[in-house]
Every structure is written in C-alpha cells, then in structure tokens.
Amino acid sequence: MAVETDLWDTYAASAFKEDAEPVFCWTQYAGHGPGPEVLGGPRSVLEVGCGTGRALAYLAQRGVVARGVDLSPVMVKQTTAKWAATGAEFICGEVLEYLRDHGETYDAVYSIFGAAWFTDPGRLFPLVHQRLCSRGVFAFSQPPAIPGAYGPQGMYKGGFAGRAMPSGRSQKPEPPPEGTAEVTSLLPDSLAESLLADARRDGIEKYVVGALITDEDGRVLLLRRRAEDFLGGLWELPSGGAKAGERLVDALCREVLEETGLTVSGVTGYVGSFDYASRSGRRTRQFTFAVNVTGGAAGAITLSEHDESAWADPHDLPAVSDETRALLGG
Numbered sequence: 001m002a003v004e005t006d007l008w009d010t011y012a013a014s015a016f017k018e019d020a021e022p023v024f025c026w027t028q029y030a031g032h033g034p035g036p037e038v039l040g041g042p043r044s045v046l047e048v049g050c051g052t053g054r055a056l057a058y059l060a061q062r063g064v065v066a067r068g069v070d071l072s073p074v075m076v077k078q079t080t081a082k083w084a085a086t087g088a089e090f091i092c093g094e095v096l097e098y099l100r101d102h103g104e105t106y107d108a109v110y111s112i113f114g115a116a117w118f119t120d121p122g123r124l125f126p127l128v129h130q131r132l133c134s135r136g137v138f139a140f141s142q143p144p145a146i147p148g149a150y151g152p153q154g155m156y157k158g159g160f161a162g163r164a165m166p167s168g169r170s171q172k173p174e175p176p177p178e179g180t181a182e183v184t185s186l187l188p189d190s191l192a193e194s195l196l197a198d199a200r201r202d203g204i205e206k207y208v209v210g211a212l213i214t215d216e217d218g219r220v221l222l223l224r225r226r227a228e229d230f231l232g233g234l235w236e237l238p239s240g241g242a243k244a245g246e247r248l249v250d251a252l253c254r255e256v257l258e259e260t261g262l263t264v265s266g267v268t269g270y271v272g273s274f275d276y277a278s279r280s281g282r283r284t285r286q287f288t289f290a291v292n293v294t295g296g297a298a299g300a301i302t303l304s305e306h307d308e309s310a311w312a313d314p315h316d317l318p319a320v321s322d323e324t325r326a327l328l329g330g
C-alpha cells in the first residue's frame with residue numbers, strides 16, 4: 001500500500017493544477033459524453049478516488065453534499081486547501097477501508113478513472129452497495145482494461161496510451177513465453193484469432209492494422225497521404241496491410257516502424273475495426289490497436305510514405321475518413 005500511496009503522491013504533483021476550475025466530466029476530454037445527470041440528481045455523493053477534486057467542487061457548488069476519499073495525502077492536502085470553500089470535503093484513506101469503517105450512506109457513489117478502477121470489484125461493489133441509500137446510484141468511468149490484469153487495474157505511464165503499469169495489488173500479466181517479444185504478449189493470440197475468424201466469416205479479403213498512438217494530452221498521431229496517392233490529402237492513423245500469414249501484432253509493429261520510424265513497445269488495447277473497399281476493390285477490414293512506442297510522443301518521427309504528421313485532438317480532427325472519425329469518437 002505504501003508503494004501505491006507513493007505512486008499517487010507522484011501523480012498528485014503533476015495532476016493537480018492550482019488554476020483548475022470545477023468541472024464534472026466522465027472522460028479526459030472536456031465536454032465529452034454525459035455529465036452529472038447520470039447520478040440522478042443526488043443530495044449527497046461520495047467520490048471514490050477523487051484525485052484533483054474538480055468534480056466534487058462542481059457538485060458542491062450546486063448544493064450537493066459532496067465528499068471524496070483518496071489514497072494520496074499530497075492530493076488531499078491540495079484539494080482541501082483549494083476546494084474547501086465550495087463545501088466539498090476530502091478525506092485521505094483507502095476506499096475499501098473507508099467504506100468498511102464508516103457507516104454514512106449516499107444518494108450516489110461515483111468514480112472517474114478513480115478507485116473503482118484500481119480496486120478489486122469483488123470487494124468494492126458489495127461495500128458500495130451497503131453505503132448507498134435505497135435507489136442510490138453507483139456510476140463510474142474508466143479506460144479499457146489492461147490486457148492480462150484481472151480485477152484491480154493499473155496506471156498508464158504518460159496517458160491512456162502510455163505504458164500499462166498494473167497497480168501493486170493487481171494480478172500481473174502472464175510473462176511472455178520464452179523467446180517471444182513482450183509486445184506479442186500484449187496482443188493475445190486469442191484476440192487476434194477471434195478478430196480474424198469474424199473477418200473470414202464476413203467475407204473480408206484483406207486485413208489492415210492501424211495504430212492509435214497518443215500523447216500525454218490525449219492527442220492522436222495522424223499521417224497525411226501524399227496528394228498524388230489514392231485518397232490523397234486525407235489524414236490517417238499509421239496503418240497498413242498484413243502480409244499473407246503475418247501475425248497482426250507483427251504487421252502492426254512493422255507498419256508503425258516503416259511509416260513513422262517509431263518502435264512499438266506494447267499493445268495496450270483493441271480500439272475497434274471498420275471495413276472499406278481497397279484501391280483494387282477488395283473487401284478490407286482495418287483493425288486498430290492502441291500502442292505504446294519507445295520514447296513516447298517525444299520520439300522523432302521519420303516519414304516514408306506520407307508527407308506530413310500531426311498530433312490531433314480527437315474532437316477536432318483534420319480531413320480524415322468518416323470511418324476514422326467514428327473510430328476516434330470525433
């Protein structure tokens with residue numbers, strides 16, 4: 001637990017911004033998705049893993065009795081100093097211990113990439129249930145699960161597409177088989193096989209892999225197709241066709257390296273797929289995976305097939321295909 005507390009104290013030092021305003025947002029993108037109405041108009045709330053405290057301050061300013069519990073003493077000291085005047089209350093503690101030891105009940109309990117993500121759901125959920133008023137709401141948001149981590153999840157060093165770091169109490173991913181690259185273990189063969197089996201069943205003739213590489217601000221790396229190329233001028237994710245018999249993970253690493261000069265160090269999740277007709281008219285499916293690259297977003301990009309690269313806000317994209325826009329949620 002001391003290790004985790006240290007980790008969160010380190011997070012606090014970078015995440016807490018003195019000039020931040022109260023805001024209630026379920027995702028890392030401002031104005032994205034639903035708001036506090038998900039909580040059902042509560043009179044009292046408990047945020048578990050309340051971090052920077054902005055959501056609690058937002059609710060407290062609107063008359064909600066707002067309490068948060070967070071593991072980090074550094075964060076709790078800062079949030080108390082900054083937001084106490086709104087009426088929000090911040091308590092330093094481990095969520096399971098806090099819920100077990102304190103009998104107050106709430107109209108809503110929630111977590112925004114907070115303690116619901118970092119705690120064993122088998123232990124957390126029954127405790128939350130005990131602390132909810134009748135017809136109370138438990139709501140939480142979180143990124144995709146870290147492959148190989150079951151139950152409590154972990155952090156991503158350098159943002160959601162950064163290196164996955166299972167937390168101290170998480171089940172660590174299985175070590176890769178001898179002689180297998182680490183990146184392979186992060187795109188399980190079973191997932192690749194099931195994606196390919198679905199594609200075969202759907203009559204797909206060509207497989208393309210795409211890489212979602214994100215910087216610390218959640219911006220996505222896009223490459224612009226040369227004007228004279230098929231779909232010239234369009235921006236796209238680093239991507240390309242898998243060769244006959246080539247594993248998706250190998251195609252992914254090869255394409256990212258060829259198109260950007262960046263080395264994939266891990267695959268952190270499957271983002272989704274879309275279908276289109278290739279230049280030769282073949283039914284094509286692009287499978288997109290979130291990946292980490294060595295050196296992160298600071299790594300030098302060397303283009304080989306495209307004429308420009310850019311880090312783009314997923315909600316303010318340049319000219320991309322409708323499929324890419326939908327995939328990125330823009």
Ligand SMILES: C[S@@+](CC[C@H](N)C(=O)[O-])C[C@H]1O[C@@H](n2cnc3c(N)ncnc32)[C@H](O)[C@@H]1O
Pocket residue numbers: 008011015048049050051052053054069070071072075093094095096111112113114115118119
């Ligand atoms: C990724 S941060 C996000 C928090 C918040 N939504 C924000 O905007 O800052 C996760 C927070 O959960 C807290 N946390 C993690 N595990 C916890 C636990 N077991 N009990 C209480 N807080 C925990 C951490 O200290 C951290 O502040």
